[in-house]
Amino acid sequence: MYKIAKRIGDVILSFIGIILLSPFFLLIILFIKIDSKGPILFKQKRVGKNKKNFYILKFRTMKITTPKDMPTHLLENPESYITNAGKFLRKTSLDELPQVWNILIGDMSIVGPRPALWNQYDLIEERDRYGANNVLPGLTGLAQVSGRDELDIKEKAKIDGKYVSEIGLKMDLLCFLMTLISVIKKDGIIEGKKS
Template sequence: MYMKIKRLIDTILSLIGLIVLSPIYVILIIAIKFDSRGPVLFKQKRVGISKTHFNVLKFRTMRIDTPKDTPTHLLNSPDQYITKMGKFMRKTSLDELPQILNIFVGQMSIIGPRPALWNQHDLIAERDKYGANDVLPGLTGWAQINGRDELPIDVKAKLDGEYVEKISFRMDVKCFFGTIVSIVKSDGFVEGGTGVMKEVESSKESSSS
């Protein structure tokens, strides 16, 4: 029952978001065009509900010569590809705003597991263990407020599974406001990082032994 209500909430809030945030969209579009050469929007094939594919929308944050379909953490020196405006948008998550349109048309939800790249087979396989591929991916989710870029893939997938297990209006509200706090504090943001938390812990263990 809640899933039907959840979809209704997504539709209403995404429509309001598109209208209310339109001035910010205009400002960001102008800033992106002035900052670097290339299109304003960036489309990328991602994994949706039941492992179907769709094109996620983002404001472009990287140069047009960046290798395609490569997760940022797998790039050599990712900073060399990120634009000045892009660095700001990625840190504040403003680059994700166009995904409100993905939510409005039903490809995503406001809250849910972040959509994996189509070729992130390790993450997709881990999520299969917890049924996390069987719900709409989200703009933000439980994993995003519990580590974000710092989380290794197995932990991220487990947190996505926890969300699926406890999915409810209360859980969604908790994720929503938790995301606002995380963005303000820049919690868990590591440029180009996945599994950084594990690496830091390993280095600490090595230095103490």
């Protein structure tokens, strides 16, 4: 029953979000276009519910010469690829805003495990152990507010599994509130390979 209510809530909140955020979208679009050449949106293949692939949307924060399908924290020198507009968008997490469309059309939920890249085979396999590939991925999730890029694969998958086993209104509200705090504090973001 909660899964139905959760989906209805996702549709309503994402629809309202698109309307309310549209002025900010226009400002961000102008910022991106003035700052660098390339498309406004960045599309990337991710793993969705039941391991069905979909394309996640983000505001483009990197140059068009950036290697494709590689997490930023694994790049040798990520700062050289990130645009000036991108630095601001990433620090404030505003680059994630287009995912309200992914939520509206049913690719994602507001809260759930963050969708893995299609080629993050180790994370996908580890999540299978906990059933974390069997729910809609989220804009934010328990692993996101428990360390984000600082977590290793096994720990991240285990936390995603904890979310799945305890999924409910209390867990979703906790993740959402902790996300607001993490965004303000800019917790757990790593750019470039971990030493």
